[in-house]
Amino acid sequence: MPPITLPPHIASLPPYTPIEPFDVLSQKVGRAPEDIIKLDANENPYGMSPRAREALANLAYGHIYPDPESRSLRAALSQFTGVPAENLVVGAGADELIDLIMRVTLNPGDTVLNCPPTFGMYAFDADLNNAKVINVPRKSDFSVDMDGILDAAEKFSPKLIFLTSPNNPDGSLIPQPVLQKLLALPALIVLDEAYIEFSGVTSQITNVPSTNNLIVLRTFSKLAGLAGLRVGYGAFPAWLMPTLWKAKQPYNVNVAASVAAVAALNDPDYLAWTVKTLVAERNHLAEALSTFRWLKVYPSHANFLLCRVAPGIEAAQLKADLAQKHGIFIRYFNKPGLTDCIRVSVGKPDQTDALIAALSSYRVEG
Numbered sequence: 001m002p003p004i005t006l007p008p009h010i011a012s013l014p015p016y017t018p019i020e021p022f023d024v025l026s027q028k029v030g031r032a033p034e035d036i037i038k039l040d041a042n043e044n045p046y047g048m049s050p051r052a053r054e055a056l057a058n059l060a061y062g063h064i065y066p067d068p069e070s071r072s073l074r075a076a077l078s079q080f081t082g083v084p085a086e087n088l089v090v091g092a093g094a095d096e097l098i099d100l101i102m103r104v105t106l107n108p109g110d111t112v113l114n115c116p117p118t119f120g121m122y123a124f125d126a127d128l129n130n131a132k133v134i135n136v137p138r139k140s141d142f143s144v145d146m147d148g149i150l151d152a153a154e155k156f157s158p159k160l161i162f163l164t165s166p167n168n169p170d171g172s173l174i175p176q177p178v179l180q181k182l183l184a185l186p187a188l189i190v191l192d193e194a195y196i197e198f199s200g201v202t203s204q205i206t207n208v209p210s211t212n213n214l215i216v217l218r219t220f221s222k223l224a225g226l227a228g229l230r231v232g233y234g235a236f237p238a239w240l241m242p243t244l245w246k247a248k249q250p251y252n253v254n255v256a257a258s259v260a261a262v263a264a265l266n267d268p269d270y271l272a273w274t275v276k277t278l279v280a281e282r283n284h285l286a287e288a289l290s291t292f293r294w295l296k297v298y299p300s301h302a303n304f305l306l307c308r309v310a311p312g313i314e315a316a317q318l319k320a321d322l323a324q325k326h327g328i329f330i331r332y333f334n335k336p337g338l339t340d341c342i343r344v345s346v347g348k349p350d351q352t353d354a355l356i357a358a359l360s361s362y363r364v365e366g
């Protein structure tokens, strides 16, 4: 018997399904890590800038606690984004900031509006924070259901509305007029732009200081290839900043992450090359996947592609086969709106070739 009773909202949390790193995958399928093609978590296959590697190799202050205000990184981010440092908070990934936002804004039972299918952490953190999640499902083309959101907003008065542009897992964008309509609601809009750099669309981040109810989240995990170091950031309206500073874990961004992130921002050529290369490869991958009659490839503005697998091929089995027989890891979803769907991150050209070769052995009769 446990000596204490856990709060019911914690005891009833659904189990978390993590995406696993190379060494764990390597053991699972009995292949060397270098023989694994990891296309399941939208990581950057080219990794971090050489400048970031060098900065890590020369790390001077690993034995000293980091700056609780991440001043160097926020100054560099201010240059990079055009947002004053006073409006920026850095976190151990955008993930930490999603949780922080909820912790400082929600009372138990408050409502969070979510538009699934989308990134799972909004619902996960809402559960963790004892909030009520109101789901307004996206339409079949993954655009948000504006009427549904307006109805739900009126009925449930959500404090927070989470939007993702480009959306994970399909890569669709939130059109500007939709965002404008949502900003007119009496709620705090959290716009997650984790993949914005791959879209060619201008970020909303510079609008944050002049918009009382807009938060924009971004990350170093995708563009800058720092997913393993856990560093993301957000722009917040001025009124929320003092509360965030009070509530944030003091040493949330470690010195290695901070130093690598500053170095990454100091290598704009590498960032631009990454975007150009991955966007070109996304288009190549989309074309190659579209040649399979049994795959419907959705248009994507991010570094991944969502595909629906036609009847006759079991998507879950396809995922398992790719892993076991070919060492290729992709994401499979079994959720409302995503039945028979797989998501493939954009890799290097030889990884695309390996995936396409593996898929070529599949046929649907008729």
Ligand SMILES: Cc1ncc(COP(=O)(O)O)c(C=O)c1O
Pocket (backbone or CB within 6 Å): 041, 042, 092, 093, 094, 095, 096, 119, 164, 167, 168, 192, 194, 218, 219, 220, 221, 227, 230, 231, 232
């Ligand atoms: C939409 C979205 N937001 C945030 C994140 C997490 O970002 P971070 O690695 O900075 O925590 C992800 C990661 O997959 C994502 O897809």
